[in-house]
Amino acid sequence: MSIMTWTYIIVGLTFAIYLSIAWASRVSDTKSFYVAGGGVPPLANGMATAADWMSAASFISMAGIISFSGYQGCMYLMGWTGGYVLLALLLAPYLRKFGKFTVPDFVGDRYYSDGARLVALICAIFVSMTYVAGQMRGVGIVFSRFLEVDVNTGVIVGMVIVFLYACLGGMKGITWTQVAQYVILILAFTIPAMAISMKVTGHFIPQLGFGSTIASGPDAGKYLLHALDQINTDLGFAAYTSAFGKGQKPMIDVFAITMCLMVGTAGLPHVIVRFYTVPSVRAARLSAGYALAFIALLYTTAPAVGAFARYNMVNTLNNVAFEQAPTWFKNWERTGLIGWMDKNNDGIIQYRSGKAFEGKPTFAAEPGPDGRKMLTNKPTSSANELYVDNDIMVLANPEIADLPAWVIALVAAGGLAAALSTASGLLLVVASSISHDLYYRIINRQATEKQQLLLGRVMIGVAVLVAGYFGINPPGFVAQVVALAFGLAASSFFPVILLGIFWKRANKYGAIAGMSTGIGFTMIYIIQTKFMGIAPWFMGISPEGIGSVGMVLNMAMTIAVSLATAPPPIEIQELVENVRIPRGAKEASGAH
Amino acid sequence: MDKSMQEYWRRNLRYMAILLTIWALAGYVFSIFLVQPLNAFQLGGFPLGFWFAQQGSIFIFVCLIFAYYYLMQKLDKEFDVHE
Numbered sequence: 001m002s003i004m005t006w007t008y009i010i011v012g013l014t015f016a017i018y019l020s021i022a023w024a025s026r027v028s029d030t031k032s033f034y035v036a037g038g039g040v041p042p043l044a045n046g047m048a049t050a051a052d053w054m055s056a057a058s059f060i061s062m063a064g065i066i067s068f069s070g071y072q073g074c075m076y077l078m079g080w081t082g083g084y085v086l087l088a089l090l091l092a093p094y095l096r097k098f099g100k101f102t103v104p105d106f107v108g109d110r111y112y113s114d115g116a117r118l119v120a121l122i123c124a125i126f127v128s129m130t131y132v133a134g135q136m137r138g139v140g141i142v143f144s145r146f147l148e149v150d151v152n153t154g155v156i157v158g159m160v161i162v163f164l165y166a167c168l169g170g171m172k173g174i175t176w177t178q179v180a181q182y183v184i185l186i187l188a189f190t191i192p193a194m195a196i197s198m199k200v201t202g203h204f205i206p207q208l209g210f211g212s213t214i215a216s217g218p219d220a221g222k223y224l225l226h227a228l229d230q231i232n233t234d235l236g237f238a239a240y241t242s243a244f245g246k247g248q249k250p251m252i253d254v255f256a257i258t259m260c261l262m263v264g265t266a267g268l269p270h271v272i273v274r275f276y277t278v279p280s281v282r283a284a285r286l287s288a289g290y291a292l293a294f295i296a297l298l299y300t301t302a303p304a305v306g307a308f309a310r311y312n313m314v315n316t317l318n319n320v321a322f323e324q325a326p327t328w329f330k331n332w333e334r335t336g337l338i339g340w341m342d343k344n345n346d347g348i349i350q351y352r353s354g355k356a357f358e359g360k361p362t363f364a365a366e367p368g369p370d371g372r373k374m375l376t377n378k379p380t381s382s383a384n385e386l387y388v389d390n391d392i393m394v395l396a397n398p399e400i401a402d403l404p405a406w407v408i409a410l411v412a413a414g415g416l417a418a419a420l421s422t423a424s425g426l427l428l429v430v431a432s433s434i435s436h437d438l439y440y441r442i443i444n445r446q447a448t449e450k451q452q453l454l455l456g457r458v459m460i461g462v463a464v465l466v467a468g469y470f471g472i473n474p475p476g477f478v479a480q481v482v483a484l485a486f487g488l489a490a491s492s493f494f495p496v497i498l499l500g501i502f503w504k505r506a507n508k509y510g511a512i513a514g515m516s517t518g519i520g521f522t523m524i525y526i527i528q529t530k531f532m533g534i535a536p537w538f539m540g541i542s543p544e545g546i547g548s549v550g551m552v553l554n555m556a557m558t559i560a561v562s563l564a565t566a567p568p569p570i571e572i573q574e575l576v577e578n579v580r581i582p583r584g585a586k587e588a589s590g591a592h
Numbered sequence: 593m594d595k596s597m598q599e600y601w602r603r604n605l606r607y608m609a610i611l612l613t614i615w616a617l618a619g620y621v622f623s624i625f626l627v628q629p630l631n632a633f634q635l636g637g638f639p640l641g642f643w644f645a646q647q648g649s650i651f652i653f654v655c656l657i658f659a660y661y662y663l664m665q666k667l668d669k670e671f672d673v674h675e
Contacts, residue, residue: 074624074645074646077646077649078619081650081653082649082653085612085653085657088660089608089612089656207647210637210647211635211638213637223636224637225639241631241639243627243631244628254624255620255624255625258619258624259620262619281675282661282675285657289654289657292654292657296653580604581597582668582673582674582675583668583672583675584675
């Protein structure tokens with residue numbers, strides 16, 4: 001059977017699974033809709049959290065990004081895992097004991113202020129919408145690459161599927177679908193990874209192959225990482241394992257970005273709400289451990305895949321005549337993810353550091369003499385002739401490793417699972433911010449269960465439509481605003497929740513002043529450096545890492561203003577004492 | 593908060609302080625600040641600092657969460673605040 005037939009079968013099968021789960025877990029009360037009834041077992045919540053967390057970017061792009069940035073890829077690896085330690089130790093158990101539906105619920109109640117609640121809900125919507133737009137685009141791209149349909153058709157199919165299961169089952173439907181999606185995405189990632197590890201190093205386990213010797217070819221017997229260091233140096237890049245070499249970020253920046261991603265992770269509302277769905281404080285602690293273990297499975301495999309893929313790519317393409325290039329190169333050239341411009345007309349592919357040409361590849365209508373794709377881009381002065389997109393490192397892996405067609409189809413299903421699972425978790429946060437935090441908690445406290453549930457479902461529909469719109473018409477700034485999402489989560493939610501639990505004296509004035517300072521500083525800095533072309537002026541820290549500074553400013557401001565104003569009322573102080581003790585954790589509830 | 597609850601909270605904070613120190617050592621000190629000197633040592637085919645940054649720190653993070661879970665389970669029982 002062809003790759004295409006296999007892809008239709010496997011993708012169709014996974015979609016059928018998601019929809020049957022949705023039908024089996026349809027709900028009829030707000031508690032099931034917002035927090036899956038609070039009865040999700042820790043192991044299942046761990047899987048759901050992992051699928052919720054790992055997006056299309058983790059699945060498709062991360063290994064490629066690491067293979068191009070070498071050591072410095074650790075910012076993403078540690079940044080997107082280390083936050084779970086903060087979450088498990090500092091936030092999740094206490095938020096679970098507090099037992100409401102959303103993050104703005106905690107901020108609003110702990111700081112006895114609808115103003116604080118409003119700031120929190122606007123942040124939650126902004127952060128989640130930013131993210132979800134990228135996910136819908138990811139669904140469209142996976143569809144178009146594997147099934148050769150239009151990107152927009154792919155986005156619409158994705159919208160319909162997410163809408164059906166999120167709307168029917170709310171958080172309950174989303175949770176159980178995410179469990180299935182985790183299984184699919186981790187199989188789709190690890191099977192090709194094991195095969196390529198076997199091919200390059202003769203080790204089955206990628207984490208071990210990463211640190212062992214190359215099995216065959218010119219570098220046989222050398223350690224893989226030593227060979228990569230050598231290759232990078234020869235081609236004019238900084239050595240693969242070198243830390244702060246030429247063209248790389250300085251130490252302070254790597255530190256700030258890692259910290260900002262960690263703290264931002266711990267403050268992202270769609271991750272935090274997952275801990276409201278488990279039955280107890282103990283289960284919240286345990287499921288954070290499972291979640292990180294499931295995430296680590298992919299996150300320790302990805303850097304190995306990045307290294308194997310880079311070695312393979314350079315070895316099979318660099319200084320190779322076009323006629324001898326492997327078939328995967330010609331297959332993927334069609335997609336524009338890889339492109340070769342024979343600048344010196346010698347018919348041989350040369351890969352060096354620097355850009356080969358300006359922008360993404362654009363192909364001329366007529367192919368060249370030997371069937372090669374001709375590029376119309378403006379060449380650069382660099383000796384490099386090869387353009388390689390990050391995503392190809394994962395997408396082309398099964399072909400590079402000569403795996404059967406069904407594995408390629410599984411990778412397509414895995415990419416879709418990663419994108420859909422993240423999108424659904426985010427959409428629920430957007431919907432609940434409006435229907436629960438804004439409508440029920442601020443506008444109409446008398447709303448009946450039925451009204452709330454209906455509004456929740458309508459809001460999921462609205463959020464899907466908005467996300468789909470941005471998926472079809474991606475605003476040019478999506479990549480830029482992702483920095484903003486983490487920066488905002490780090491500089492707003494994390495400090496406010498942390499102080500809310502660990503410092504009884506934190507009051508409403510402190511929280512509002514702190515959140516506005518943290519968000520204000522972070523936003524202005526990102527706008528200045530990303531959109532206005534101003535050079536990073538604070539210790540050279542990139543906009544991606546500035547949330548760390550915003551977080552410190554937020555804390556300092558919250559503490560100073562709280563101390564200068566009256567302490568919070570006695571019942572709030574009792575509430576804080578109460579969340580510190582596990583016993584008596586009631587099931588989550590949206591009412592007082 | 594009564595006496596025993598204060599003691600419970602103090603012990604919890606101490607566990608956190610210890611585990612978060614290990615977290616910062618693995619994630620920031622070994623993987624970023626000291627990566628260059630550590631790279632002078634090899635762990636199999638890995639330069640040690642590089643291994644911490646791309647593999648070791650992540651394994652350590654997972655262990656820290658499970659360690660906290662077991663410590664707190666014991667502590668909750670000792671102070672009779674478990675669910």
